Amino acid sequence: MLQDIEPYLACPHCARPLTLDGRTLRCPGGHSHDLAKQGYVSLLAGDAHTGTGDTADMVAARGDFLAAGHYRPIADALAEAAVEALADAGGHRPGVDGPAELVADLGAGTGHYLAHVLDALPGRPGAALDISKYALRRAARAHPRIGAVVCDAWRPLPLLDASAGLVLNVFAPRNGPEIRRVLRPGGTLLLVSPTSRHLRELVDSLGLLSVDEEKQRRIDEKLGPYLTPAGRHEVEFTMRLSAEDVRTVVGMGPSAWHTDPARLAERLAALPDPVEVTASVTVAAYRR
Numbered sequence: 284m285l286q287d288i289e290p291y292l293a294c295p296h297c298a299r300p301l302t303l304d305g306r307t308l309r310c311p312g313g314h315s316h317d318l319a320k321q322g323y324v325s326l327l328a329g330d331a332h333t334g335t336g337d338t339a340d341m342v343a344a345r346g347d348f349l350a351a352g353h354y355r356p357i358a359d360a361l362a363e364a365a366v367e368a369l370a371d372a373g374g375h376r377p378g379v380d381g382p383a384e385l386v387a388d389l390g391a392g393t394g395h396y397l398a399h400v401l402d403a404l405p406g407r408p409g410a411a412l413d414i415s416k417y418a419l420r421r422a423a424r425a426h427p428r429i430g431a432v433v434c435d436a437w438r439p440l441p442l443l444d445a446s447a448g449l450v451l452n453v454f455a456p457r458n459g460p461e462i463r464r465v466l467r468p469g470g471t472l473l474l475v476s477p478t479s480r481h482l483r484e485l486v487d488s489l490g491l492l493s494v495d496e497e498k499q500r501r502i503d504e505k506l507g508p509y510l511t512p513a514g515r516h517e518v519e520f521t522m523r524l525s526a527e528d529v530r531t532v533v534g535m536g537p538s539a540w541h542t543d544p545a546r547l548a549e550r551l552a553a554l555p556d557p558v559e560v561t562a563s564v565t566v567a568a569y570r571r
Contacts, residue, residue, distance in 0.1 A: 284423060285324060287408035288430035291385045291446040295326045295434070300443060322423030323416065323431035326441035336415030342393060344534035346421055349395045353522050353532070353562070357453075358396055360518045360566050361475060362403040365449055368471040368513075368568055369404065383407045384448030387465060389436055390455020394422030394429050396475075397451060401426050410447075412440065440465055449473065454536075457502070463509040466571040472510055473568055476502060478517065480563040485529065489550045492537055499565055506569055515567035526556045 285292075285303060292301040294310035301308040301316070308316040308324060318324045337345070348354070365386070383406050388397040391411035401409045411422035411431045423431035434441050436456040445467040452462075453475040462472050479496040486493045495501070503512060524532065530551060 284322060284427065285318065285430040287428050288385060288410045288432075291387075291408075291410065291442055292326070292432070293441050293443045295328045295439070295441045298439065301441075319416070321416075321420040323419040323433060325416070325433040327414075327433055327435060328438060336413070337392065337418050338415075339417045341535055342415060342417040342421065344531045345395075345418075346393050348528065348531045348535055349393065351528070353524070353528065356520050357475060357518055357562070357564055357566075358399040360516075361396055361451065361453065361473060362400050364473050364566050364568060365400045365451070366403050368473060369449060384467070384470075385410055385442070385446055386449045386451065387412060387440075387442060387447040388451040388453070389440070389457065389462065390452060391422055391431075392418045392453075392455075394419075394425030394431065396453045397422070397429060398426035400449075400451060401428050407448075410442065412436070436461075445470075451475075457506070459506045459509040462506075463571055466510075468571055470571050471513065471568055472506075472570075473566065474502065474506075475564050475566050478519075478563040478565055480519065480561050482532070482560055482562070484558065484560045485533070488554060489529075489533065489547060491533065499567070502567070510569035510571055513568040513570040515565055517563065517565050519561065519563040522560045522562055523557045524560050526551055526554065529554065529558060529560070532560075
């Protein structure tokens with residue numbers, strides 16, 4: 284599956300193009316990167332650390348929750364925005380205007396959202412970029428046009444300059460300078476971030492991490508030097524979650540690093556089953 288994204292990949296050591304040779308990516312500088320048997324490739328620099336990546340348990344929880352369809356309205360809104368962004372920016376028509384433009388998902392996790400977007404964009408290849416090998420084992424199988432790459436969002440991304448027509452970023456770290464570098468002129472970043480109302484019924488009752496009401500403003504300020512805002516809208520809906528669903532949504536997100544299991548179990552037992560929970564995100568577009 285890496286064949287589809289090979290033309291867009293760059294060596295993490297020298298930034299030169301990579302070529303797929305059997306099950307190894309090689310660059311003209313002599314660096315090589317072997318594909319894992321699970322289908323992904325690691326393009327981390329030698330001194331990179333993966334301790335901040337999602338654990339196997341977090342990835343399993345995310346896979347279960349997303350597969351159940353609880354966040355389907357978010358995926359649908361993202362796919363619709365992707366189609367609109369490429370149409371507005373004059374994106375290439377695969378097979379008509381030349382090679383298909385890459386869709387890169389920075390912090391792709393299991394590849395759930397990228398796969399949904401690719402379904403709406405026939406012919407375009409997708410690069411799932413994440414630091415968690417556990418997540419990318421799933422992403423490599425999430426769609427036939429996804430290539431999964433281990434990398435660090437805070438380092439130079441292993442993509443060539445201006446190689447992507449669209450970058451996705453869903454509940455994930457964002458590196459403004461690198462996103463600008465890999466986007467072609469006129470390309471778009473679609474960024475999904477939680478509002479302060481996201482999971483609000485669970486934040487206080489379970490002691491979860493809350494979202495700052497100024498989050499969107501801070502995002503705009505950090506991206507401002509590199510990209511131009513191109514519109515945004517909110518997606519908000521109510522989910523009916525079982526006790527197991529609630530346990531799963533807590534386990535898949537950043538609160539998983541900060542909750543005591545015993546304390547969480549006590550608080551979960553006090554919730555109604557099922558419980559109505561608000562999902563609330565902003566889908567924002569930024570253009571190079």
